[in-house]
Amino acid sequence: MDVLYQNLLNLDWKMIVMWAIGGILIWLAVKKDMEPTLLLPMGFGAILVNLPLSGAVSHYLEDGSLNGEEGPLSILYHAGIANELFPLILFIGIGAMIDFGPLLSNPVLMLFGAAAQFGIFFTLCTASVFFGLKDAASIAIIGAADGPTSIVVGQKLQSGYIGAIMVAAYSYMALVPIIQPPIIKLLTTKKERMIRMEYTQKPVSKTTRILFPICITVIAGLIAPASVALVGFLMFGNLIRECGVMDSISETAQKVLANLVTIFLGITIASQMQADKFLQVNTLLILGLGLVAFIFDTAGGVIFAKILNLFLKKKINPMIGAAGISAFPMSGRVVHKMALKEDPTNFILMQATGVNVSGQIASVIAGGLILNFFL
Amino acid sequence: MNVIAEVQPMNFVKNLKYMGLGMLGIFIVIGVIMLLTIILNAVTKERKKPEDTDKQ
Numbered sequence: 001m002d003v004l005y006q007n008l009l010n011l012d013w014k015m016i017v018m019w020a021i022g023g024i025l026i027w028l029a030v031k032k033d034m035e036p037t038l039l040l041p042m043g044f045g046a047i048l049v050n051l052p053l054s055g056a057v058s059h060y061l062e063d064g065s066l067n068g069e070e071g072p073l074s075i076l077y078h079a080g081i082a083n084e085l086f087p088l089i090l091f092i093g094i095g096a097m098i099d100f101g102p103l104l105s106n107p108v109l110m111l112f113g114a115a116a117q118f119g120i121f122f123t124l125c126t127a128s129v130f131f132g133l134k135d136a137a138s139i140a141i142i143g144a145a146d147g148p149t150s151i152v153v154g155q156k157l158q159s160g161y162i163g164a165i166m167v168a169a170y171s172y173m174a175l176v177p178i179i180q181p182p183i184i185k186l187l188t189t190k191k192e193r194m195i196r197m198e199y200t201q202k203p204v205s206k207t208t209r210i211l212f213p214i215c216i217t218v219i220a221g222l223i224a225p226a227s228v229a230l231v232g233f234l235m236f237g238n239l240i241r242e243c244g245v246m247d248s249i250s251e252t253a254q255k256v257l258a259n260l261v262t263i264f265l266g267i268t269i270a271s272q273m274q275a276d277k278f279l280q281v282n283t284l285l286i287l288g289l290g291l292v293a294f295i296f297d298t299a300g301g302v303i304f305a306k307i308l309n310l311f312l313k314k315k316i317n318p319m320i321g322a323a324g325i326s327a328f329p330m331s332g333r334v335v336h337k338m339a340l341k342e343d344p345t346n347f348i349l350m351q352a353t354g355v356n357v358s359g360q361i362a363s364v365i366a367g368g369l370i371l372n373f374f375l
Numbered sequence: 376m377n378v379i380a381e382v383q384p385m386n387f388v389k390n391l392k393y394m395g396l397g398m399l400g401i402f403i404v405i406g407v408i409m410l411l412t413i414i415l416n417a418v419t420k421e422r423k424k425p426e427d428t429d430k431q
Contacts (some may be wrong), residue, residue, distance in 0.1 A: 107412040112427040114398075116406040121394040136390075208412075209417040215411055223404050362405055369400045373393060 010052030014275035021273075022046030025171075034174035037259070038147070038266045041156025042167065045270020049073060057271050073271035074265055084155050086265045088149030088233045094148070094360075095237020096250050098328065100212060102354035104204040109320075111304070113358030116302025116324025117366040119143035123293035124370075129312035130285060135159050137187075137374045139286050142169045143293025144363035145176070152230055153367045155372055163272025164283040168290035170269070176330045179291070181338060183298045184322050185191065192306070193342045195317040199350045209242040220365060226289035226375055227368020234364060297325040301355075323352040324359040 010281035025043030029036035048056045057071035080086035085161035103109055120143035127136035143152050150169035154162045172179065184193075220231040241250045272278070301321030309315050319338055323331045332352040340346045 082428055085383050104412055107409045107416070110405050110409045110412075111402070114401045117401050118398060124397070125387045125390045125394055128390045129384055133390070202416070203421065204416065205419040205421050208415045211415055211419070212412065215415070216408060219404065219407055219411070223407075224400075229399055312388065358405070361408070362401055366397065368405040369397055369404075373396070 007052050007174060009077070012052070012275065014279050015050040015052065018050035018265065018273065018275045018281060019047050021278075022050070022070060022270075025217055028171075028174065032264050033169060037262045038170045038269075039174055040171065040269050041263060042273070043088045045073065046273045048267075049271055049273060050275050051345055057274065060312050068147055071271075076289075078266040080264060081151060081268055082155060083243045084152045084229070086261050086268065087151040088229055090258060090261045090265060091230065091233040092147050092201050092237035092240070093253045093255075093261065094328075095213070095234040095239075096241045096253035098234075098238055098241075098360065100209070100242075100352050100357055101204055102240065103357045104208055104212060105202045106351070107352055109354040110358040110361070112301050112310075112321045112324040112355040113326075113360075113362035114324070115304030115321060116297045116301030116326075116355075116359055117143070118304075119293040119295065119297030120363075120366050120370070121263070122296040122300075123289055126287050126292055130289075131161075131282075134374050135161060136164055137370045138162070139289050140293060141165075141367055141370055142172065142286075142290035143297050143325075144367055145169075145173055145294065145297065145325045145331070146363045146367075147173065148359065149230060149364055149367040152368055156226070156254040156371055161282060161286055163269070163274075163355055164286040165275065165276055165290075166269045167278075170266075171287075171296050172290050173327050173330070176294075176325070176327045179294050179336050180322055180325070180331065180334050183339060184319050184335070187299060187306070190342060192309075192318050194346060195315050196343075196346050197317050197320070197348055197351050198314075199347075201350070207245065208238065213242070215236040216361065220368060224365060224368030224372050226371035230364045231361075232365050234360075294325065298322045300323065301359075317346075317348055317351075320348060320351050320355050323355040324362065326356070326359035326363040327362050328356050329353065331359070351356025 022043040025039045028034045029039035054074045057066040058074035061067045067221045119138050123143050124136055124140035127139045134157040138154040138157045141153040146168050154165045217232045217235045221228040237253055240246045242252055275295055301324040302318050305316050305318035305321035319335045323335045325331050335352040336349040
């Protein structure tokens with residue numbers, strides 16, 4: 001009979017706390033529909049790896065040697081996340097999903113994507129108060145609002161907090177509809193939120209659509225070589241979409257490939273959520289700093305738009321600056337919904353989407369710059 | 376690790392240079408991409424074919 005309850009004696013209160021955290025992630029995914037493709041596998045994985053002597057992950061003895069067999073999630077972690085393969089493959093799918101049309105039609109929108117990366121660098125300074133520079137940079141990149149970029153930067157800089165960083169990055173992306181509106185409201189007046197913006201869809205040639213991803217890869221590769229894998233995989237996905245001769249592969253990248261990687265990505269991230277590594281004061285601090293990054297990203301975009309308005313005859317609705325945070329496509333939708341709430345006839349979806357897409361590019365470049373600084 | 380014991384407030388000011396360099400870097404790269412897009416749009420603009428006036 002001992003066999004039935006022997007393992008129960010290995011149960012620790014910290015593991016039960018992690019079950020609760022896993023439960024919250026699953027609840028957010030199912031009940032609140034927040035990034036369910038990632039939060040659900042992460043939530044379940046958090047429970048799976050926090051069962052006493054869980055066979056899902058590897059266990060090590062004090063001398064560092066393996067105790068028993070390697071766990072499948074640890075194998076997946078080394079095969080797909082430690083070498084950054086999963087996030088990069090996922091980027092092909094994301095690239096194939098993105099329509100750069102609104103951005104190519106209005107290239108000036110790209111500036112907002114750049115401004116909304118302010119939170120990353122502000123958080124870098126703030127995090128350096130508590131952590132070493134490489135860890136601070138890895139934490140700051142949570143503000144890229146882009147899971148794969150966070151994973152790649154954190155891994156390359158060999159941060160010891162990769163688990164908390166990944167959880168923060170994906171959780172805050174899911175929480176964009178909750179985090180951004182109060183910041184935007186705080187920084188704008190009702191009158192500003194009601195500003196109408198004319199949208200003229202200028203035609204974009206197929207040649208431009210094909211050359212754009214190639215040129216971005218070359219530029220990013222020349223300026224920030226460390227980012228070329230990230231940018232390159234994203235743009236490769238987009239090239240597949242735009243070339244017009246790989247429709248079935250584009251569809252596979254957008255759906256099957258992205259879904260497959262996402263399933264493994266979420267549950268493999270959870271392998272880093274073991275109670276002894278995760279339940280630390282530092283984790284709470286990292287979650288707090290991640291929030292700071294999102295807040296200052298949003299503020300950076302909005303304030304940049306307000307500064308531009310001082311000089312422009314045709315005013316810009318400053319809310320679109322907030323969509324530069326990346327977090328594609330949630331952020332663009334949040335801004336659009338806020339504009340509709342103020343004035344049900346004010347449609348700024350296309351402008352917000354253009355800024356949102358530029359944020360995706362800018363966040364990857366920010367990741368590359370961070371790697372250039374600290375690698 | 377007790378982070379509170381290792382708080383170094385002056386690091387914020389010391390590392391402001393990365394904020395400046397980072398934002399400058401992003402605006403330069405995005406500026407280059409923006410200019411390139413404008414040039415691409417101008418060069419590859421699909422011209423409308425002149426209407427055939429000979430046809431009845």
